[in-house]
Amino acid sequence: MTEASDPVLIRTRGLTKRYPGVVALDAVDFELRAGEVHVLFGENGAGKSTLISMVAGASEPSDGVIEVRGEPVQFRSVADAREKGISAVFQEFSLVPTMSVAENIFLGDEPGRGIFTDRGAMRRRARELFAELDFDIDPYASVARLSRAQQQMVEIAKAFHSDVSILILDEPTASLTNHEVDHLFRVIEKMKARGVGIIYISHRVQEFARIAERVTVLRDGAKIGTVDIADTSESQLVEMMTGRAIAEIYPVIKRSPAEPVLSVRNLSAPGIDDVSFVVRPGEVLGVAGLVGSGKSRCFRALMGLIPTEGGSVTLNGSDVTGRSTRQMMRGGVYYLTANRKAEGLQLAFSVRNNLSQGVMPAMPSRAGLLPWGRIAAKVEAIAEQVALPVPYRSRLAAQLSGGNQQKTLFGRGLGWDYDVYILDEPTVGVDMGARSEIYRLIRDLAEAGKAVIAISSDLPEAMNLAHRLLVFSKGRIAAELEGDDINEASVLAHFFDDEGKAA
Amino acid sequence: MSDTVSAEGRGKGRSGLVAILRSIFLRLGVLPFFLVIAIVTFSLLSDRFLAVGNFMNVFRQSVYLLLVSMGQMLALLTGGFDLSVGAVIALTSVTAALVMVALAGIMPDAVWLVIALGCLAGLFAASLVGVVNGIGVAYFGVSPFIMTLGVSSVVAGISLFLTGGVPVSGMPFEFGNIFGFGRLFGVPVPVLVALVVIVAMWILMARTRLGAHIYAVGGNEKAAKLSAIDTKATLMTAYGLCALIASLTGLLLTARVESGEANLGGTVALESIAACVIAGVSLRGGIGRVENVVLGAIFITLAQNGMNLAQVSSYMQMVLLGGVLILAVVFDQIRYRMLMGRA
Numbered sequence: 001m002t003e004a005s006d007p008v009l010i011r012t013r014g015l016t017k018r019y020p021g022v023v024a025l026d027a028v029d030f031e032l033r034a035g036e037v038h039v040l041f042g043e044n045g046a047g048k049s050t051l052i053s054m055v056a057g058a059s060e061p062s063d064g065v066i067e068v069r070g071e072p073v074q075f076r077s078v079a080d081a082r083e084k085g086i087s088a089v090f091q092e093f094s095l096v097p098t099m100s101v102a103e104n105i106f107l108g109d110e111p112g113r114g115i116f117t118d119r120g121a122m123r124r125r126a127r128e129l130f131a132e133l134d135f136d137i138d139p140y141a142s143v144a145r146l147s148r149a150q151q152q153m154v155e156i157a158k159a160f161h162s163d164v165s166i167l168i169l170d171e172p173t174a175s176l177t178n179h180e181v182d183h184l185f186r187v188i189e190k191m192k193a194r195g196v197g198i199i200y201i202s203h204r205v206q207e208f209a210r211i212a213e214r215v216t217v218l219r220d221g222a223k224i225g226t227v228d229i230a231d232t233s234e235s236q237l238v239e240m241m242t243g244r245a246i247a248e249i250y251p252v253i254k255r256s257p258a259e260p261v262l263s264v265r266n267l268s269a270p271g272i273d274d275v276s277f278v279v280r281p282g283e284v285l286g287v288a289g290l291v292g293s294g295k296s297r298c299f300r301a302l303m304g305l306i307p308t309e310g311g312s313v314t315l316n317g318s319d320v321t322g323r324s325t326r327q328m329m330r331g332g333v334y335y336l337t338a339n340r341k342a343e344g345l346q347l348a349f350s351v352r353n354n355l356s357q358g359v360m361p362a363m364p365s366r367a368g369l370l371p372w373g374r375i376a377a378k379v380e381a382i383a384e385q386v387a388l389p390v391p392y393r394s395r396l397a398a399q400l401s402g403g404n405q406q407k408t409l410f411g412r413g414l415g416w417d418y419d420v421y422i423l424d425e426p427t428v429g430v431d432m433g434a435r436s437e438i439y440r441l442i443r444d445l446a447e448a449g450k451a452v453i454a455i456s457s458d459l460p461e462a463m464n465l466a467h468r469l470l471v472f473s474k475g476r477i478a479a480e481l482e483g484d485d486i487n488e489a490s491v492l493a494h495f496f497d498d499e500g501k502a503a
Numbered sequence: 504m505s506d507t508v509s510a511e512g513r514g515k516g517r518s519g520l521v522a523i524l525r526s527i528f529l530r531l532g533v534l535p536f537f538l539v540i541a542i543v544t545f546s547l548l549s550d551r552f553l554a555v556g557n558f559m560n561v562f563r564q565s566v567y568l569l570l571v572s573m574g575q576m577l578a579l580l581t582g583g584f585d586l587s588v589g590a591v592i593a594l595t596s597v598t599a600a601l602v603m604v605a606l607a608g609i610m611p612d613a614v615w616l617v618i619a620l621g622c623l624a625g626l627f628a629a630s631l632v633g634v635v636n637g638i639g640v641a642y643f644g645v646s647p648f649i650m651t652l653g654v655s656s657v658v659a660g661i662s663l664f665l666t667g668g669v670p671v672s673g674m675p676f677e678f679g680n681i682f683g684f685g686r687l688f689g690v691p692v693p694v695l696v697a698l699v700v701i702v703a704m705w706i707l708m709a710r711t712r713l714g715a716h717i718y719a720v721g722g723n724e725k726a727a728k729l730s731a732i733d734t735k736a737t738l739m740t741a742y743g744l745c746a747l748i749a750s751l752t753g754l755l756l757t758a759r760v761e762s763g764e765a766n767l768g769g770t771v772a773l774e775s776i777a778a779c780v781i782a783g784v785s786l787r788g789g790i791g792r793v794e795n796v797v798l799g800a801i802f803i804t805l806a807q808n809g810m811n812l813a814q815v816s817s818y819m820q821m822v823l824l825g826g827v828l829i830l831a832v833v834f835d836q837i838r839y840r841m842l843m844g845r846a
């Protein structure tokens with residue numbers, strides 16, 4: 001338990017971060033004491049990552065003050081923060097895939113003399129560090145060849161090695177097994193005993209309740225409150241996080257399943273092993289699984305974004321195995337990417353131009369000319385449908401908030417009459433308001449007789465939207481759940497399955 | 504099941520060879536294969552190719568390309584490239600020659616001082632070019648392609664402007680005698696210079712912080728930044744060193760031709776990139792080794808030598824060089840996917 005007498009390691013006052021078009025963090029006061037684990041709790045896009053990136057020196061505040069041990073600081077770089085004993089494990093891996101494990105751990109802080117590095121010392125100290133943390137990783141191995149869990153361990157080792165007094169962990173358990181999580185928690189207890197303060201980001205309440213002292217809840221960039229973990233409950237935290245009771249967030253979606261429009265039989269692809277399932281119009285098929293479980297890869301393979309190695313895919317009765325993405329789209333399948341900035345939107349185009357890209361293929365040209373008037377009318381109708389306010393429609397996609405970007409991407413899928421909508425992480429980095437809009441759109445699609453596939457790393461989302469739920473583990477479907485069988489315990493039980501469904 | 508097992512058994516001898524070739528490809532890239540193909544082809548085309556004397560000759564000729572490739576490797580490892588190396592060679596040549604000629608008139612007795620100041624002037628001019636490249640790429644985020652292409656035009660223009668397109672002659676004879684044709688312990692001076700640079704580069708890349716940081720910036724710039732590496736300074740240094748090494752090459756070439764020429768180093772940008780990529784330096788950055796690049800540069804020179812002996816016209820040689828470069832990049836893509844993909 002933290003005492004008020006424990007020294008304050010970090011205090012922020014009115015910490016604010018503005019990006020063009022968005023306030024990512026709005027005047028947040030936060031405090032970390034020595035020897036405590038302080039959890040940041042909130043949805044994607046609530047501002048947790050923004051807060052820690054400023055504390056870790058990865059970005060600079062637009063406004064407000066950060067104090068380390070009572071002394072105001074201005075971090076210009078990660079190096080500045082590290083000098084004050086602050087070390088961070090970011091969710092976005094900060095490893096160099098082309099280098100070895102040992103080189104990565106000491107990157108930017110290489111042992112040696114003067115300008116020279118001492119490779120022997122590097123490997124020896126990496127070994128010592130792994131021995132202390134009880135991690136079983138070869139310091140010589142190339143990082144590109146490690147599993148995600150192993151990479152995560154290297155990240156953690158990298159943060160531990162320097163003289164750290166403030167440690168920031170951004171979802172460190174996202175790709176760890178239960179066993180590895182226990183392991184990590186023992187290490188964290190050790191650090192706490194040494195007086196290290198830890199800022200910990202996680203969505204898994206039951207998990208962090210074991211190690212945390214306090215929780216600060218953020219929503220849409222603002223601080224909702226800080227509570228002692230002993231005085232709170234999971235449902236109270238979720239209510240603080242979302243601003244409403246769980247039952248109010250997810251719409252009730254009527255289910256009227258028809259004959260399968262899309263059937264996948266024994267599909268194999270890199271990282272995907274013998275996957276079979278069907279997709280029916282008029283229902284939402286949820287897809288859950290850990291990062292790296294293959295839940296996204298499976299559908300990317302189906303869409304022709306990665307090559308398939310075996311099996312068959314049937315769409316509306318015809319065999320479309322191994323078809324290109326364009327052919328799949330023409331066949332009536334829309335794929336909404338999980339990475340809207342890298343492969344979804346044209347960031348330098350306006351919202352209208354982004355939307356018209358979705359409309360254009362459906363518009364017959366006249367004498368080789370596109371009917372721009374009709375396209376424009378359709379674009380406005382779609383913008384209305386996805387609730388994009390008029391002033392935003394002429395803005396560049398790059399300048400929109402995550403929520404409005406996602407609505408734009410969603411709208412592109414409405415430009416044509418698709419039969420199947422594959423939504424890969426439909427609400428990643430989206431604020432609460434836009435989230436309920438997107439759920440409403442999903443409901444409308446499903447109730448209009450479309451087949452909707454919702455792939456989500458946010459387990460409550462996957463569970464609450466789905467009529468049927470596929471759980472992926474290690475490239476296979478570990479379980480297919482329906483109705484009342486969809487609950488957290490049964491889903492989590494399959495997350496680490498080694499075997500597929502009983503053969 | 505039993506069918507597949509027996510099929511595997513039958514194919515074992517062949518798949519063993521494939522596995523060996525695959526591991527050579529992953530470790531060393533496409534170079535060993537190109538070398539074997541080149542040596543076999545040219546020995547068949549010309550009986551003079553395999554002579555020991557010819558190989559010594561090739562090594563001596565390769566020195567200049569080898570040096571430039573050492574610098575080019577630094578730019579490539581950061582994930583960029585430097586198209587201005589040829590222009591840097593020209594600028595160095597012209598600057599050094601002009602300074603030497605001017606100073607030789609003022610102080611005809613202090614030959615060594617004249618040569619030293621001339622060389623320093625050349626190196627200084629080149630390092631300015633490197634700094635400009637570095638600032639553009641690191642601080643203004645200009646793509647290395649446009650930055651170094653633009654700078655290349657600027658620098659080539661300046662070199663031609665300074666000389667009016669006419670070679671600068673009248674440098675001290677000692678300069679050419681020592682740095683162009685001299686020998687120390689029986690070894691040609693340019694070869695010695697190249698050996699020193701190779702060793703220095705190997706130490707830099709394998710044993711220093713700066714080397715590690717250059718690999719890291721090219722391997723994943725964001726990660727390097729989050730590891731408290733000053734990525735901008737690292738990029739600057741890489742482009743600066745690249746220009747300096749090219750400049751050194753410019754001095755050696757100037758000594759060889761005994762005049763300052765604005766048309767030295769014409770095709771060296773393409774050739775040095777080809778040498779690096781063939782030697783397994785990834786165009787995406789982060790991957791590449793000094794010792795392989797040495798072999799890559801020797802390979803390019805060897806191929807040119809072989810084609811000369813086989814009486815391939817110089818026009819056709821350009822076609823082949825470009826083809827080899829593109830082929831090497833295609834194989835680099837395949838190799839990168841194999842290296843990064845989890846087996």
